Amino acid sequence: MTFSKVSDQSVNISGAVNEFMVKFFVALLVVMVVCFVSMGWRVGIVVAAAVPLTLAVVFVVMAATDKNFDRITLGSLILALGLLVDDAIIAIEMMVVKMEEGYDRIKASAYAWSHTAAPMLAGTLVTTIGFMPNGFAHSTAGEYTSNMFWIVGIALISSWVVAVVFTPYLGVKMLPDAKPHAGGHAAMYNTKHYQRFRRLLMSVVARKWLVAATVIGLFVVAILGMGVVKKQFFPTSDRPEVLLEVQLPYGTSIEQTDKTTTKIEAWLRKQDEAKIVTAYIGQGPPRFYLAMAPELPDPSFAKIVVYTDNEETREALKNKIRQAVSDGLAPEAQVRVTQLVFGPYSPYPVAYRVMGPDPATLRDIASKVESVMQASPLMRTVNTDWGTRVPTLHFALDQDRLQAVGLSSSAAAQQLQFLLSGTPITSVREDIRSVQVVGRAAGDIRLDPNKIAGFTLVGANGQRIPLSQIGHVQVQMEDPILRRRDRTPTITVRGDIDESLQPPDVSAAISKQLQPIVASLPAGYRIEQAGSIEESGKASKAMAPLFPIMIALTLLIIIFQVRSMSAMVMVFMTAPLGLIGVVPTLLLFNQPFGINALVGLIALSGILMRNTLILIGQIKHNEQEGLSPFHAIIEATVQRARPVLLTAMAAILAFIPLTHSVFWGTLAYTLIGGTFGGTIMTLVFLPAMYAIWFKVRPEKQPA
Structure with a gap:
């Protein structure tokens, strides 16, 4: 140790x-x-x-x-x-x-x-x-x-x-x-x-x-x-830490996340500015600073904290990391380079919440907002907290064929659950721990989408039934994660800005460009400002x-x-x-x-x-x-x-x-x-x- x-x-x-x-x-x-x-x-x-x-x-x-x-x-x-x-x-x-x-x-x-x-x-x-x-x-x-x-x-x-x-x-x-x-x-x-x-x-x-x-x-x-003076809520911190957020597509295994993060860590350790490099896989670091919030556990997410000597070396390292990411340091991941800030915690300096009842419509509206923000020269990077849609496998059962072989939908689902995810069979004691034994199909079969149709189920009379005889596999694009705010589906479109700019000024410029989208929103949908502007508004409202x-x-x-x-x-x-x-x-x-x-x-x-x-x-x-x-x-x-x-x-x-x-x-x-x-x-x-x-x-x- x-x-x-x-x-x-x-x-x-x-x-x-x-x-x-x-x-x-x-x-x-x-x-x-x-x-x-x-x-x-x-x-x-x-x-x-x-x-x-x-x-x-x-x-x-x-x-x-x-x-x-x-x-x-x-x-x-x-x-x-x-x-x-x-x-x-x-x-x-x-x-x-x-x-x-x-x-x-x-x-x-x-x-x-x-x-x-x-x-x-x-x-x-x-x-x-x-x-x-x-x-x-x-x-x-x-x-x-x-x-x-x-x-x-x-x-x-x-x-x-x-x-x-x-x-x-x-x-x-x-x-x-x-x-x-x-x-x-x-x-x-x-x-x-x-x-x-x-x-x-x-x-x-x-x-x-x-x-x-x-x-x-x-x-x-x-x-x-005062209309010309740049606006600011709280200034950025002078602390020497550089923060890297590594986000792979939702659903990525923690092993793949670890592999990508290790590659970035190895590059960082070669840089003279980086004195201490610490990675947190599947979660964020402990809250060692007031203006931080804990990250939700996510196998596809990692956060790297890099300790430098001072503010000058911090800025130099940030520029080197951004250049390396642009040159393809980790093309499979979305790498965000940031730093600590003073004041109340806000994940992104500029952000907008798109809220409404239907996820598909939300996606369309959020896509328009994202396009406006990406087209602005004031923005550096733009993304959403729902991520990109991912392909998912669905098995559509043929009820007539199920009845012919004597199986019900629930029985077929239980057997598929056993083959794909596994079912605890027993437990084995190892020293002072109890380890579950899970039965499921071999990894080279259950992890290959092309082989799923070849699974064999057991009918009511014990006969072996190929999965392809009772239905067919469908590939559908789905949202990997659905977020709600006040019980309403909500997509947050957020992004980083250049350090020479101030969030209130950028938000004001982006908000003007979003007015046509806001004016054409369907009934029941709305766009709210988030980010540091929202925190500033909360502070003003509390003091009023x-x-x-x-x-x-x-x-x-x-x-x-x-x-x-x-x-x-x-x-x-x-x-x-x-x-x-x-x-x-x-x-x-x-x-x-x-x-x-x-x-x-x-x-x-x-x-x-x-x-x-x-x-x-x-x-x-x-x-x-x-x-x-x-x-x-x-x-x-x-x-x-x-x-x-x-x-x-x-x-x-x-x-x-x-x-x-x-x-x-x-x-x-x-x-x-x-x-x-x-x-x-x-x-x-x-x-x-x-x-x-x-x-x-x-x-x-x-x-």
């Missing part, structure tokens, strides 16, 4: 953990560098210290609630790394500003708490609630991503606690006594850069309707641009009832913070504006919009609403200090410029390394583009929008 390694989960786990650790240290470095450059090294240390402390709190809560580390958990922490420093930067920046105005450290930290804690908490809760549909959706995708809501929520709330409690405390202990500006608050924001920005803002507010129309136009263009609750909670939090219906509506309207930066970024870098990009868009919505809440709070504070509404808007935006730019720069730089991740790459691109666009929205569009919303008129001279 020998033991061979088939798959090594520890390698994949180590890779995922190492990816997180790299992003963790990059995020720390980025935060420290940004703060070093803008506010000094001590501020950088204070802000950077918030990251490990927040993660420590998250780990304690995870341990207390039995949350384990998995890909989604680690990804959620990576997402949180780009967000949890924002609160700390906002709090410490406010504290530094007040110290530069002449406040002592204690008073400055108290001011930072009183003016930023509430809007930051509201923004944190709004961002967390945005992930609520993922946490409570009852679907396969919901099961896969539910931890995202809990981990991101725990991380963001922990980061808020750290930002308003621990960061000010560290600031009091570590920040140096700042030298107050000679002119006080006004002099701080009277530099050349601030003066240019102030003039820009005054021009923006003066032309508020033009600015609003421009942003609305850009938003409409972004929505239209949760969106009204999410929106209601979001509005409730905002209204508690701003205490104004008008302000609440304005804050909520800023949520989708991140799309203006997201769509060009995805198009520029040829990235699809999938569930991870959607997660990034949700996070962006929370960031934009938080910035809006803080800006509105600053405007109200300025008005209470005696500024006119116009100058309150201008000065509030000037005062918020530095923390907004710092948090944006930290987030963008922290997410750049994540763009190389197979699973989280689209999320990183979404956050980078959305944060860039959102920063412009915060500093340029929000002042104009506030002026429109509250009917603020421009002024030439300060109030």
Whole structure:
């Protein structure tokens, strides 16, 4: 007996953990560098210290609630790394500003708490609630991503606690006594850069309707641009396994399947990229990966799992296998080359179910669907789950001749059953096992269709009767397997696509081509989309009832913070504006919009609403200090410029390394583009929008 390694989960786990650790240290470095450059090294240390402390709190809560580390958990922490420093930067920046105005450290930290804690908490809760549909959706995708809501929520709330409690405390202990500006608050924001920005803002507010129309136009263009962006449900996996599905005609003996599979195995073992080759004859492998489903036992089916070193060698081996199959590696079998995918299991990326009562009619309709899919250049391979019809032997009895020899139909059937399939006669004990002894005709006779007519039956009087005297053999084409769904006969036409394409885009194109077939379907027949599109639909359907609750909670939090219906509506309207930066970024870098990009868009919505809440709070504070509404808007935006730019720069730089991740790459691109666009929205569009919303008129001279 020998033991061979088939798959090594520890390698994949180590890779995922190492990816997180790299992003963790990059995020720390980025935060420290940004703060070093803008506010000094001590501020950088204070802000950077918030990251490990927040993660420590998250780990304690995870341990207390039995949350384990998995890909989604680690990804959620990576997402949180780009967000949890924002609160700390906002709090410490406010504290530094007040110290530069002449406040002592204690008073400055108290001011930072009183003016930023509430809007930051509201923004944190709004961002967390945005992930609520993922946490409570009852679907396969919901099961896969539910931890995202809990981990991101725990991380963001922990980061808020750290930002308003621990960061000010560290600031009091570590920040140096700042030298107050000679002119006080006004002099701080009277530099050349601030003066240019102030003039820009005054021009923006003066032309508020033009600015609003421009942003609305850009938003409409972004929505239209989403039609051009490639769509995706879940990305393919970066795991190194290559999967081969070997399907011989239904009814093929397991010996023939083994012979064909052995031939393919021998070829694979000669390839440098293949490190471990394991074949499963008559069934699929054990479920060693979440997004897999067990295969039904089938003597004509085999699955081969090939372990490679990395993603690059996996792709190289896949191309070599496909070329070898095209060159005739196993012409007697249908060989499918695929890989593992993230997310809910779907056997094929593109599939259609043809359903109806009559199998023959189903075959005709499925054949038309298959022809359309095969003719499409978007498809790589196409097949059906019923397979091709196979010839079967039927023996038609002549009842008159049966009666003449004294046999009944059942008696003749029993004797044929004995000759062809066999009947247990006795059993023989072998050690501790009992082995049945089966009596039947010799293999060279019963397995040869030409010799079946020469079988001899025994009549009622013991006479020997040639089978050809009581009937004749018929060869008929039959379906080897009939599948049903909801008790209705169902043929699934499915196929693979090129890795450069996305299943939703291909499905949309194929569905348009199938419309003439759908329009001409007989009564009682229908065609349904299956594959990854169906799984995506299930996920959307499961989350749909949760969106009204999410929106209601979001509005409730905002209204508690701003205490104004008008302000609440304005804050909520800023949520989708991140799309203006997201769509060009995805198009520029040829990235699809999938569930991870959607997660990034949700996070962006929370960031934009938080910035809006803080800006509105600053405007109200300025008005209470005696500024006119116009100058309150201008000065509030000037005062918020530095923390907004710092948090944006930290987030963008922290997410750049994540763009190389197979699973989280689209999320990183979404956050980078959305944060860039959102920063412009915060500093340029929000002042104009506030002026429109509250009917603020421009002024030439300060109030």
